[in-house]
Amino acid sequence: MIPKRHTFAPLAALVLSLNLACTPKEQSTPEPIKAAVVFDTQQTMSELMLWVIDPAADTIWDSVSWISNEKGTKANAPKTEEDWKALKIQASILVESANLLMLEGRAKDQGVWMQQARKFGLEARKNLKAIEEKNVDQLFEIGGDLDQACESCHLKYANYK
Ligand code: HEC
Numbered sequence: 001m002i003p004k005r006h007t008f009a010p011l012a013a014l015v016l017s018l019n020l021a022c023t024p025k026e027q028s029t030p031e032p033i034k035a036a037v038v039f040d041t042q043q044t045m046s047e048l049m050l051w052v053i054d055p056a057a058d059t060i061w062d063s064v065s066w067i068s069n070e071k072g073t074k075a076n077a078p079k080t081e082e083d084w085k086a087l088k089i090q091a092s093i094l095v096e097s098a099n100l101l102m103l104e105g106r107a108k109d110q111g112v113w114m115q116q117a118r119k120f121g122l123e124a125r126k127n128l129k130a131i132e133e134k135n136v137d138q139l140f141e142i143g144g145d146l147d148q149a150c151e152s153c154h155l156k157y158a159n160y161k
Contacts, residue, residue, distance in 0.1 A: 041105035048100065056093040057146065060127055063087055064140045077136040087131045094124035094146075108157055116153035123149040 043051075063083075065076045078084050098121025100106065107113050123146040130138040 039103050039105055041103055045106065048097070048106075052093060052100075053097050053150075056090040056097070057150065059090040060087060060094070060131075060139075060146070061143050064136055064143070066140075075136060077139075078134075084131060084134055088128065091124060091128035091131050095121060095128055097121075098124060112156060113153075116149070116156065120146075120149040120153065 063078055067074045067076060078087055098117050101117040101120070102114055107117070123142070126142050127139065127146060130142060
């Protein structure tokens with residue numbers, strides 16, 4: 001038994017020395033350079049609303065309506081693949097806009113503002129889902145909820161409905 005142990009000893013020593021040889025090499029690997037995160041938030045809140053959020057929401061709200069006359073009720077709704085794709089783009093803008101509202105430099109506080117922005121994002125997501133499913137009834141039904149999400153933030157932060 002004893003001689004056997006001795007034959008293993010050099011191997012163990014070799015493994016150990018290999019480990020030691022590797023360690024300093026790993027430590028000298030330079031840290032990856034991290035780009036500084038700088039958000040461009042120069043667009044004012046008003047501009048973000050007027051040029052990004054409001055037009056996107058309007059396109060979605062205007063996309064579905066019912067016109068009633070003596071001949072009956074006719075749906076005005078997206079029809080072609082192109083129509084749906086155009087709406088999907090606008091709903092995606094809204095989903096991402098919720099994130100933009102939460103950026104440092106935009107968020108008015110870390111509490112209620114974040115909740116309002118999140119709620120808005122969830123409503124926008126529901127719109128995107130209805131559009132992906134081409135569900136006209138659903139899209140019509142949830143339009144009011146999206147509007148509600150806009151208004152409740154405005155009531156608190158903008159004096160604007
Ligand atoms: C998380 C808060 C928040 C949400 C959600 C929000 N807004 Fe706003 N909105 C504001 C604030 C704050 C202002 C006031 C900006 C200012 O005047 O400085 C504003 C202003 C506006 C204005 C007026 C801009 C102007 O200067 O005339 C419009 C239009 C608008 N929002 C549309 C919308 C629509 C449409 C939605 C939803 C689809 C929405 N907003 C969701 C916070 C929000």
